Amino acid sequence: MTTPTTAAPAVPAHLRDAVDAAKERVAALHAELPRWELVVWTAGNVSERVRDTTRPDGSGDLLVIKPSGVAYDDITPDAMVVCDLDATLVEGDRSPSSDTAAHAYVYRHMPEVGGVVHTHSTYATAWAARGEPVPCVLTMMADEFGGDIPVGPFALIGDDSIGRGIVETLRESRSPAVLMRNHGPFTIGADARAAVKAAVMCEEVARTVHVSRQLGEPTRIAQHDVDALYERYQNVYGQHTVPDQH
16 A cells, blocks of 8 residues: 655745745845855855735745855855745755744744845854844934844754744844844845845944944934934935826
8 A cells, every 4th residue: 555645845836936036036135145244154044035915814925045054156046945934845955044944933923024134244243142232322223223233032043942032022123133142143124135234234333333332432322313313214215206296
């Protein structure tokens, strides 16, 4: 008697084009991490959510992420792997990043998030090693992070413990970045590009505030000014479409 086998998951046909487009974007965005000196060797990862609009509860969403232990020079769209939001491999012939469970947990519990990035960038990771938030002492921080960059709890790699710490910390913060204690920064965004930008900005302000502290204690920005700067940057700054008046 033949024992029935369970078919391996596969990318649904109606998500094929969206998954392929996400692979292109995620592969290209990985190049930004070494470009901005946020990673060394094979460390770090970028992922992007692929939304299944036929299932509004998010249960059909997928994520695209790089495989574990692959050098940045070897990253191509075809090298990307696809997982569901339980971190189960759906497509790809390599093991997903060791941080995939953390990314998946964030997507499951923060439906507004469309991209997640993890780096071991030097200055942000140094703050994480101290278990100390980066204080909001720069207008750039008020703009981008809406206050301090918070510290998340220590968690071991391999399951969704890191993801739980990210979600618990960022749910109480306007920051798109969290410094996971003794580990390094994770950032989130509406898409993968926004999460990469947050990772770049996190390292920039972590470095600047560190340098400032070598000269003396930096001056915090008053909370009402932080709120005003954040509101302006999030809702006024940049280019916006002007409604047609005709």
